[in-house]
Amino acid sequence: MSGALIVHKAGPAMSLQDLGRPGLLSRGLSRGGAADRLALAEGAALLGQGSECAALEMAGMGGVFEATQSLRIALTGAPMRATLDAAPLVWGASHGLRAGMRLEIGPVLAGIYGYLQVGGGFAASEVLGARGAHLSAGIGRVLAAGDRLAVGADAGGETGLALPQDDRFSGGTLRALHGPQTAMFSSDEVARFQSTRFARDARGNRMGVRLIPDGAGFHSRAGLSILSDIVVPGDIQITGDGAPMVLLSECQTTGGYPRIGTVLPCDLPRAAQAPAGAALTIRFVDRAEALAAERATANAVRALSGRLTRLVRDPRDMRDLLAYQLISGVTAGKTEGG
Amino acid sequence: MTHVSEHSAGGFPRIDWLGLDGLLVRFGDALSEPANRAALALRHAVTREGWPEVEEVTSALVSTYLRFDPLSADGADVRARLAKLVDSRDWMAEPLPGGRRLWRVPAVFGTDLAPQLAEAAELAGVTPEQAIAQIAATRLRVQTIGFAPGQPYLGELPENWAIPRQTALTPRVEVGALCVAIRQMTLFSTATPTGWRQVAQTALRLFRPESETPFVLSPGDEVLFEPVERSAYELLCAEGPDGGAVAEVLA
Numbered sequence: 001m002s003g004a005l006i007v008h009k010a011g012p013a014m015s016l017q018d019l020g021r022p023g024l025l026s027r028g029l030s031r032g033g034a035a036d037r038l039a040l041a042e043g044a045a046l047l048g049q050g051s052e053c054a055a056l057e058m059a060g061m062g063g064v065f066e067a068t069q070s071l072r073i074a075l076t077g078a079p080m081r082a083t084l085d086a087a088p089l090v091w092g093a094s095h096g097l098r099a100g101m102r103l104e105i106g107p108v109l110a111g112i113y114g115y116l117q118v119g120g121g122f123a124a125s126e127v128l129g130a131r132g133a134h135l136s137a138g139i140g141r142v143l144a145a146g147d148r149l150a151v152g153a154d155a156g157g158e159t160g161l162a163l164p165q166d167d168r169f170s171g172g173t174l175r176a177l178h179g180p181q182t183a184m185f186s187s188d189e190v191a192r193f194q195s196t197r198f199a200r201d202a203r204g205n206r207m208g209v210r211l212i213p214d215g216a217g218f219h220s221r222a223g224l225s226i227l228s229d230i231v232v233p234g235d236i237q238i239t240g241d242g243a244p245m246v247l248l249s250e251c252q253t254t255g256g257y258p259r260i261g262t263v264l265p266c267d268l269p270r271a272a273q274a275p276a277g278a279a280l281t282i283r284f285v286d287r288a289e290a291l292a293a294e295r296a297t298a299n300a301v302r303a304l305s306g307r308l309t310r311l312v313r314d315p316r317d318m319r320d321l322l323a324y325q326l327i328s329g330v331t332a333g334k335t336e337g338g
Numbered sequence: 339m340t341h342v343s344e345h346s347a348g349g350f351p352r353i354d355w356l357g358l359d360g361l362l363v364r365f366g367d368a369l370s371e372p373a374n375r376a377a378l379a380l381r382h383a384v385t386r387e388g389w390p391e392v393e394e395v396t397s398a399l400v401s402t403y404l405r406f407d408p409l410s411a412d413g414a415d416v417r418a419r420l421a422k423l424v425d426s427r428d429w430m431a432e433p434l435p436g437g438r439r440l441w442r443v444p445a446v447f448g449t450d451l452a453p454q455l456a457e458a459a460e461l462a463g464v465t466p467e468q469a470i471a472q473i474a475a476t477r478l479r480v481q482t483i484g485f486a487p488g489q490p491y492l493g494e495l496p497e498n499w500a501i502p503r504q505t506a507l508t509p510r511v512e513v514g515a516l517c518v519a520i521r522q523m524t525l526f527s528t529a530t531p532t533g534w535r536q537v538a539q540t541a542l543r544l545f546r547p548e549s550e551t552p553f554v555l556s557p558g559d560e561v562l563f564e565p566v567e568r569s570a571y572e573l574l575c576a577e578g579p580d581g582g583a584v585a586e587v588l589a
Contacts, residue, residue, distance in 0.1 A: 022393065023393065023394050024487075025394055025396040025403070025405075026381075026395070026396035026397070027483055027488060027552075028483040028484045028486055028487045028488055028489050028527070028545075028553075127548060128547060128552060137486065137487045137528065137545070137547070138487075138528050138545070138547070177355065177357060179354065179356055179357065180355075180356055180362050180364065226367070227367060227368060227369055227399055228399060228484070228491075229362070229364070229399070229400075229401055230356065230360075230362060230396065230398045230401060230403040230484075232356060232357050232360060232405075234357055235357070252484070252485055252486070253396075253483075253484045253485070254398055254399075254484030254485055262356065264358055265357075265358060265359070287355070287358070291358065291409075294358060294408060294409060295409055298409055
């Protein structure tokens with residue numbers, strides 16, 4: 001065991017998350033896992049470790065933390081105001097955290113879900129093959145002040161690295177595929193759906209986000225009386241009031257609302273990270289375009305470690321510099337440009 | 339590829355993509371015993387095929403779903419093989435899969451634990467006593483597991499139980515609540531709000547995430563609810579997560 005991260009203060013919806021538990025649909029358990037899986041991959045690249053490591057997911061608001069011994073951390077996902085012993089920390093970057101230092105993560109500046117990752121990952125015990133919480137299924141729980149989160153053994157590596165900021169934290173266009181129930185909607189209705197500008201509703205959680213259309217709601221020809229069937233993350237279900245709901249990782253495994261299509265997996269981080277009021281549109285693509293988009297995202301994830309840049313450091317900020325050298329164990333010049 | 343166009347043209351069974359990484363075979367658009375049996379049988383057949391690209395197989399009330407990795411597998415090829423398998427026999431005439439179990443589950447009907455028994459019975463056109471007798475006499479099949487982990491959709495009750503869901507939700511039912519709507523029952527695996535009416539309470543916990551056997555029921559299993567007195571409930575709870583339920587393997 002290499003120590004722990006103490007939670008002194010916690011926002012209202014903070015939990016451990018990883019890549020979830022795929023393969024249990026037949027048991028009624030959806031995959032779950034981080035709302036923004038890309039953020040896990042970014043943190044993994046920053047820390048030079050696998051993206052299967054469990055991370056702290058913070059919805060809307062961070063918390064106050066202290067390490068019991070020196071840790072490497074990475075801050076990814078929705079940018080939040082962060083300080084280390086009152087000195088500002090760059091988001092989307094890795095940093096050193098020495099024992100006793102006070103890490104404060106404040107409100108989100110864009111997006112919804114910010115992530116705090118640690119070298120070695122959080123060492124919570126596995127339940128059904130994963131360490132993360134599945135809140136709607138009652139696996140794990142929301143974290144609170146007083147929690148001590150054990151940290152796994154860190155293979156080590158540098159800190160002070162950064163990734164370019166992504167644009168997925170303010171809405172945009174979600175690409176989607178037609179699905180088994182798209183034909184329940186008239187072609188006019190599907191066309192209107194694509195040309196509609198939606199605002200992300202304030203209601204939303206790890207199960208799904210509701211979108212408010214700027215015009216009339218949407219209705220299937222089959223009405224609402226359809227038989228429950230398999231639902232998957234990304235499915236766009238049209239609820240009783242005609243507003244679409246994009247299902248996320250912690251959705252139910254079956255559902256009885258008609259679904260107009262399914263958002264591509266590679267666009268789910270954008271859906272999950274759209275803050276309340278953000279403008280979203282949905283564009284249907286064919287399978288070839290969807291596959292190309294998914295492949296491009298997978299390639300970009302693989303290339304993340306090649307996009308790391310070194311944080312420019314102010315030598316007058318000795319505390320940060322000390323932490324940096326203490327923990328990384330290598331000098332900045334050693335991998336310049338790497 | 340003729341299979342694909344035939345299956346997509348309407349009529350059942352019908353194959354559709356579900357998202358980038360999934361395929362769905364539907365055997366109908368309404369619940370029926372043969373369609374439920376077909377979905378279960380195809381699910382077991384796909385599992386038996388052991389296609390290396392397939393990462394997950396499951397079934398819902400009248401459909402079978404499989405998931406593959408779209409970046410490493412050729413989806414069109416997976417779909418063509420699935421279509422060939424679907425075409426290979428009349429799934430509505432297939433028997434139920436083997437290895438199923440019959441569960442006998444003690445249940446307290448009515449009382450303060452399940453206060454909607456009288457209301458549900460009235461909607462079903464019977465007295466509470468007749469309602470209990472009808473439910474207890476029906477061997478209910480686990481049609482699928484869904485909504486919540488380990489939670490079964492059970493069917494089918496006699497026709498007089500085609501009662502609608504409530505328009506307003508019950509704010510909370512407890513784990514083990516037995517609820518009814520539209521000739522189906524469900525036994526809740528988590529505490530949750532519901533539009534179904536609660537007619538009984540059991541001490542059976544269907545989802546035990548920390549245990550060696552986290553999930554209790556499987557699709558195709560059958561369940562008989564055995565009425566017990568209110569006074570028996572605490573004793574059943576003390577028996578552990580099985581709550582007095584016993585299972586035997588069906589021949």
